[in-house]
Amino acid sequence: MTITLHCFGESGNAYKAALALELSGLDWEPVFVDFFGGETRTDDFRRVNPMGEVPVLVDGDVTLAQSGVILMHVAERTGRFGGATPGAAREVMRWMFWDNHKLSSQAGMVRFLMNFLPRDKRPAEVITFTKARLKAAYRVLDAHLQKRDWIVGDDVTNADLSCCGYLFYPEPFGFERAEWPGIDRWLGNIQSLPGWKHPYDLMPGSPADRA
Numbered sequence: 001m002t003i004t005l006h007c008f009g010e011s012g013n014a015y016k017a018a019l020a021l022e023l024s025g026l027d028w029e030p031v032f033v034d035f036f037g038g039e040t041r042t043d044d045f046r047r048v049n050p051m052g053e054v055p056v057l058v059d060g061d062v063t064l065a066q067s068g069v070i071l072m073h074v075a076e077r078t079g080r081f082g083g084a085t086p087g088a089a090r091e092v093m094r095w096m097f098w099d100n101h102k103l104s105s106q107a108g109m110v111r112f113l114m115n116f117l118p119r120d121k122r123p124a125e126v127i128t129f130t131k132a133r134l135k136a137a138y139r140v141l142d143a144h145l146q147k148r149d150w151i152v153g154d155d156v157t158n159a160d161l162s163c164c165g166y167l168f169y170p171e172p173f174g175f176e177r178a179e180w181p182g183i184d185r186w187l188g189n190i191q192s193l194p195g196w197k198h199p200y201d202l203m204p205g206s207p208a209d210r211a
Contacts, residue, residue, distance in 0.1 A: 001059075001060050002027050002028060002029055003021065003026055003027060003028040003029075003057060003058065003059045004028065004029055004030075004031050004057070004058045005017055005018055005021060005028060005029070005030050005031065005055055005056070005057050005058075005070075005203075006030075006031045006033050006048060006049075006054055006055060006056040006057075006058075007030050007031070007032070007033060007054050007055045007056075007203045007204075008032060008033050008034070008035050008054060008203060008204065008205035009199055009200045009202075009203040009204060009205035009206045010035070010036075010116075010169075010199075010205060010206065010207065011035070011054050011055065011203075012104060012107065012108055012111075012165040012166035012169065012199070013053075013054070013055060013067040013104065013108065013165060014054045014055040014067070014203060015165050015166075015168075015199040015202065015203065016055075016067040016070075016071060016104075016161050016162055016164075016165040017055040017057060017067050017070040017071065017074075018030065018055070018199070018202050018203050019161055019164075019196070019197075019199075019202065020070070020071050020074045020081060020158070020161050021074060022195050022196075022197060022202060023080075023081075023156070023161075023193055023194075023195050023196070024074050024077070024078045024080055024081070025078070025195075026074065026077060026078065030202075030203050030204055032203075032204040032205055033045070033054050033205075034205075035054065035205075036116075036210060040052045040053065040054065048063070049063075049065045051065055051066075053065060053066075055067055055070060057070045057073065059073065059077075067162070067165070068096050068100060068158075068162065071096070071158040071161060071162060072158070075158060081156065081157050081158045081161065082157065082158060083152060083153065083157055083158075084153060084155075088152055088153050088157075091152045091153075091159070092151075092152050092157045092158050092159045095151050095152065095159035095162065095163060096158060096159060096162045098140075099159075099162045099163045099165070100162070102133075102136075102137045102140070103134070103137045103141070103163060103166075104162070104163075104165050104166055106130050106133050106134045106137065107134060107165075107166040107167075107173055107174075107175070108166060109130060110127055110130040110131055110134065110173045110174055111166065111169065111171055111172075111173035113126065113127055113130075114127060114171070114172055114173055115171040115172070115173070115207070130174070131173075131174035134173075134174045134175065135174065138175065138180055138183065141163060141180075141182070141183055142180040142181070142182040142183045143182065144182070145182035145183060145185070145186045146181075146182045148182075148186075149185075149186070149189050150186070150189065151163060151186075156189075156190065156193060160186070160190060164186075164187060164190055167183070167187060168187070168198055168199060169199065171207070
């Protein structure tokens, strides 16, 4: 049975799940969610996910929300991306928790504020504050990657798939890839993986659709 992922192209958290599915070789397909048209606030969508968020994965009788949980499900299904040893698995989870708290949550918010709100409603002080927090997170990740190809171990794991979630997007949000050589090289490693696709090529929906 084909796995479905309720998602839209602009969502970095959905991209994490979509990229894991694509790289895993599992049979899956995206289901477009019209976030900007208000679909996640409808009763129909809330029956799929009462939290009103994407991504949502449906795999037979299993329905899962939250990107980190979906990444764990893909690892359980395939034996990939979860860490080769119990110690590595804990380290993968450590970086996933760090990403959710320090990186993706901040990047997702400031990217939304800077690009998807009307210009007269963009809170300058909030954006400045959040970009400073993001710079601190980029510094941590870049230092970790100076002498590593992957965040944990010798191959791609869910740590990489989680932390890269927003870093391939072209819209400005306080990230200039060329300023962070460790991150830049690591993102290149991810792009070199067989099956890698840009978020706007992997999932339906992009800013160009609403231009």
